[in-house]
Amino acid sequence: MGYAIRTLREELPDVFSKEPSFDIYRDDIVFKDPLNKFEGIDNYRRIFWALRFTGRIFFKALWVDIVSIWQPAENLIMIRWIAHGIPRVPWESHGRFDGASEYKLDKNGKIHEHKVHNVAMNPPTKFKVLPVHELIRSLGCxxxxxxxxxxxxxxxxxxxxxxxxxxxxxxxxxxxxxxxxxxxxxx
Structure with missing residues (x-):
């Protein structure tokens, strides 16, 4: 269990640039998100390959920040994450997805189910950081x-x-x- 948590913590931030280790997953892993369900380690590998492939095509930069990791039950790992992306467009832009991953483990500490939920695209930010020129302009008004x-x-x-x-x-x-x-x- 500790090995799975440590591996997820270390590899999730780079999931869009490097292939993760698949030794923490069972061969019959089930992946679920609000729209899809995939079964088997080969399909699970393809998901990560597709994320890296499309990420490189459509984004200049793409990364994941881990907000928190906790273990609410003995066989469950929860991760709250934020995926950030800077798309390849001629104007300044930034995309953000907030979400949670739920990993269910068997008695040997191998992950047999990965469920993604609570995904929110570009949620409102609590604070807006102003560029210096906007800050000066706002102080002068x-x-x-x-x-x-x-x-x-x-x-x-x-x-x-x-x-x-x-x-x-x-x-x-x-x-x-x-x-x-x-x-x-x-x-």
Whole structure:
């Protein structure tokens, strides 16, 4: 059992680039996912070959992160994993699949069933890491909305001189106008 856990922990991250060891599996292994069921070690080998083949064609980089491994029962190994991929496309992109693998073992510690479930494609991230230029841009933006009480109607704005189209210029002219009215009232 310990050998199977250790082998899975070491080999799962490289499953898209290297062929795994098959000595931890029985010859009559059954693989199940939400859509398929395969039986036998030869078919199980073909699954991994197909993953490596299609991965090299469609992705620049492809890897697996193991989130956790635990043993909820004596004959069961559970692995929560995240598969990441950077596809071969002309724009910047990243794909992600979260899922879990359940491995059932016989009394000799050999895996006789591998079941994949809870697969989620591109789940929402809890935190977004901003690039430096977006971080600087977000810090430079005011946190309060632009006041609209000095706005001039769009009709008068279209015929107004270009300096009046600037909000700060309109505010300044409104302030000067109010001060001149106040001075007229005092005089």
């Amino acid at each position: 005011p946190s309060t909305p632009k006041p609209t009480y000095f706005e001039i109607s769009s009709q008068s704005l279209s015929v107004a001189p270009c300096y009046l189209r600037l909000a700060w210029a309109r505010c300044y002219l409104q302030l000067c106008h109010m001060l001149s009215l106040a001075n007229l009232g005092e005089g």
